[in-house]
Amino acid sequence: MEKHVNLIKLSVGTEGVDDLLAWQATPRAQTKDGLPRHVTRMWPKREPEILNGGSIYWVVKGLIQCRQRVLRLDEQTGADGIRRCAIVLDPDLIRTQSSLRRPFQGWRYLNPADAPPDLPIGREDEEPLPVDLSRALAEIGIL
Template sequence: MSKQNQSMAKQQKRDQSVVNLIKLSVGSDNVESLIAWQATKRAQGGDGLPRHITRMWPKREAEILNGGSIYWVVKGVVQCRQKVLRLDEVIGNDGIRRCAIVLDPEVIRTQGSLKRPFQGWRYLPVSDAPPDLPKGRSSEEPLPVELNRALAEIGVL
């Protein structure tokens, strides 16, 4: 096997051992409001990193920490992602163990992808994750929902 084929095989194996999370950003009107909300929560962990606290601890922790991200659904559209840095245990005032998903503060815009409402978080395979927008397009507004939906229905997005 050539070095290029070996490299591609290693990349494919690594991609298969990575899984992402997807989560609704309830209350966010856009990516900027998500960023602003996270800024108010950064002191929670003492390290200044944004985090999302959830009841359930992911069973696929190793795959998430192998390069996974959390993809944020804002107003019914996947619009951005953040790399997951680690999972911290948090014990609430009620004594219940929770999971703090600690995130990289960099918010990376993605191509808009429609997503129906759901509760909690879900696993998102790498193969189903929307691609990142090119750096030069990171500040563009997403397509209008109606246009995005029409393009998705005909298989363009």
């Protein structure tokens, strides 16, 4: 069985997971078939591994807070004629345990062993902790 690899990306401008969901519900952030997407300049070289069960882990306010399964990579050409990659995502967003991350540009690969676990069944709908509290707990290794 082939292994998979994940992506990790900052969700710039969002205050929480609900903001990310609201953005993905806009027509600008969706494919023609209504799926959420994230458009990026670079095409992942590890495409087969990503499409073999990989997810994109979203960093919101310095913490990984959720993930979405990557369904496909679509080629998209901008108005400037430049080829870009639309990372097409499963609309189901899965909340994860919070994990502290420093800022970075673009996206990065994230090995499954380094990814935070999903929240346990029954906790995924809990009200998230305030970002400052989550960050403080992650810094001391509790979250």
